[in-house]
Amino acid sequence: MDSSMKDPDWDPVPLIAGSGGVLTEELRTSHAGRRALMLTRNENPTEFLALADTMDVQVVEIVAQRGRSDKRTHLGRGRLEAIRDELRMAPESHPWFGIDLVLVNANLSARQLVNMTDMLQCETWDRVRLLLELFTQHASSVEARNQVRIARLNADRNVLRELVNRETTGERLGYGAGGRTGWNVALNALNRELKTLRGRQRRYSRAIKERQRQRRASGARTVGLAGYTNAGKSSLFASLCGKPVIVEDRYFSTLETTVGRMQFSPRVLLVDTIGFIDDIPSDLLDAFSATLKESLECDLLLLLLDCSDPVEEVVRKFETSRRELFDRSDPDAGSYDLLVVLTKQDSCSESHVVAVNHALDSFGVSETILTSSTSSEGIEHLRSNILTRLHGPPISFLVSPPNSASDRPIAAIESEIRRNSMVGERRMSDEGLHLVAWIDPADWVRLNRSLGDRIHREVDQPSQAE
Numbered sequence: 001m002d003s004s005m006k007d008p009d010w011d012p013v014p015l016i017a018g019s020g021g022v023l024t025e026e027l028r029t030s031h032a033g034r035r036a037l038m039l040t041r042n043e044n045p046t047e048f049l050a051l052a053d054t055m056d057v058q059v060v061e062i063v064a065q066r067g068r069s070d071k072r073t074h075l076g077r078g079r080l081e082a083i084r085d086e087l088r089m090a091p092e093s094h095p096w097f098g099i100d101l102v103l104v105n106a107n108l109s110a111r112q113l114v115n116m117t118d119m120l121q122c123e124t125w126d127r128v129r130l131l132l133e134l135f136t137q138h139a140s141s142v143e144a145r146n147q148v149r150i151a152r153l154n155a156d157r158n159v160l161r162e163l164v165n166r167e168t169t170g171e172r173l174g175y176g177a178g179g180r181t182g183w184n185v186a187l188n189a190l191n192r193e194l195k196t197l198r199g200r201q202r203r204y205s206r207a208i209k210e211r212q213r214q215r216r217a218s219g220a221r222t223v224g225l226a227g228y229t230n231a232g233k234s235s236l237f238a239s240l241c242g243k244p245v246i247v248e249d250r251y252f253s254t255l256e257t258t259v260g261r262m263q264f265s266p267r268v269l270l271v272d273t274i275g276f277i278d279d280i281p282s283d284l285l286d287a288f289s290a291t292l293k294e295s296l297e298c299d300l301l302l303l304l305l306d307c308s309d310p311v312e313e314v315v316r317k318f319e320t321s322r323r324e325l326f327d328r329s330d331p332d333a334g335s336y337d338l339l340v341v342l343t344k345q346d347s348c349s350e351s352h353v354v355a356v357n358h359a360l361d362s363f364g365v366s367e368t369i370l371t372s373s374t375s376s377e378g379i380e381h382l383r384s385n386i387l388t389r390l391h392g393p394p395i396s397f398l399v400s401p402p403n404s405a406s407d408r409p410i411a412a413i414e415s416e417i418r419r420n421s422m423v424g425e426r427r428m429s430d431e432g433l434h435l436v437a438w439i440d441p442a443d444w445v446r447l448n449r450s451l452g453d454r455i456h457r458e459v460d461q462p463s464q465a466e
């Protein structure tokens with residue numbers, strides 16, 4: 001890299017291809033304000049640009065070269081050399097002046113990444129590297145940082161193996177103070193660290209399992225929120241729970257699991273977690289599998305789709321999410337009920353919603369629920385749909401007034417009922433308190449036993465309680 005182009009804060013340590021210096025612990029936690037050049041082949045650059053934007057990296061120009069990816073260098077060698085020369089010689093007036101990062105819109109092999117970094121003589125990230133940097137920035141809990149670090153080290157290991165391999169075959173790199181022994185030492189250190197982190201991750205998974213077991217034992221029902229990144233999962237979670245969580249217009253703002261009680265429904269727990277993205281290498285997402293599992297091992301899964309996206313984008317994100325869910329579901333675990341929820345209703349027209357539903361119908365999705373966390377439209381409808389799916393239809397019943405002074409007052413009985421159910425309607429009359437509530441069948445049996453003749457079903461409707 002030309003020294004005139006270096007960021008003054010960036011220590012001139014030998015650069016491991018696309019690692020952002022992570023192996024040398026020269027970890028840069030912010031890349032905000034960096035100027036980058038994007039290289040692409042036939043891929044659509046929109047999502048990659050949005051990811052770079054999330055990191056506040058400014059993409060100065062997109063250089064496209066059509067055709068098949070080259071196995072060694074992705075783009076043609078001649079083209080890369082021309083780019084390198086132009087980057088090196090860019091005068092202050094040139095738009096490329098000050099660029100110190102090249103973003104490649106593809107998931108590269110370690111070989112391609114090393115070769116490209118070497119030829120461009122500039123820090124080079126592919127899509128996986130960009131996601132890893134983004135995850136590193138957004139990981140705020142100890143568990144999330146552990147998971148991100150594992151994902152990073154896995155990716156670095158592939159690069160290191162490639163470097164060791166090159167030294168063995170006599171190919172020299174134009175940078176780096178490695179050498180076969182040096183890279184091997186780094187590889188061993190990396191493997192040791194991975195072992196420690198995986199041990200920690202196993203303990204973390206066990207803690208999640210224990211949490212899940214306790215929830216089940218307490219009779220709680222869980223509702224997982226899944227969907228593409230930026231679909232509006234955390235916003236919906238906050239609307240349903242009345243609990244603040246990180247909501248930002250950026251990709252992957254959530255990297256850890258948040259569990260919250262659905263408001264007014266003490267027995268229903270919602271689980272918000274990391275989102276999906278297209279074409280993510282499975283070992284990258286594997287680091288997050290414990291996190292994902294916590295929301296996928298549930299009684300009901302809400303699959304969220306951002307309805308304000310163009311129809312083909314909704315379909316693409318639906319297919320990605322469905323694939324990830326399928327790949328990640330544990331065949332030994334019980335099956336869950338799935339409900340597709342369309343979000344951001346406030347940002348789209350009625351005709352657009354019809355078109356989205358029509359497109360989803362051809363994928364076998366005949367029912368969707370339309371919501372907006374911004375305007376709260378559809379939230380109550382979703383809440384009752386969730387409750388009916390979990391507990392069956394609501395039950396209408398009457399709480400009679402006390403017969404003697406020693407009988408419990410209506411208010412005390414009502415608060416006991418509310419601790420175990422979600423009350424939808426409430427009305428007082430001369431006969432007593434009329435309630436319509438979603439009650440888990442087991443809870444209804446228990447209430448009947450403890451309250452005896454103080455509660456009576458009002459409408460003769462079939463119930464799972466009987």
Ligand SMILES: Nc1nc2c(ncn2[C@@H]2O[C@H](COP(=O)(O)OP(=O)(O)OP(=O)(O)O)[C@@H](O)[C@H]2O)c(=O)[nH]1
Pocket residue numbers: 228229230231232233234235236246247248249250251252253254255273274275276343344345346347371372373374375
């Ligand atoms: N107009 C509108 N915007 C919304 C709505 N819900 C969420 N958003 C916006 O969509 C963006 C993403 O929302 P989040 O709730 O963070 O989405 P997420 O799925 O949790 O995203 P990640 O955690 O990054 O995967 C934010 O800018 C929200 O303000 C909605 O109902 N209407």
Ligand SMILES: [Mg+2]
Pocket residue numbers: 233234235246247253254273
């Ligand atoms: Mg989120």
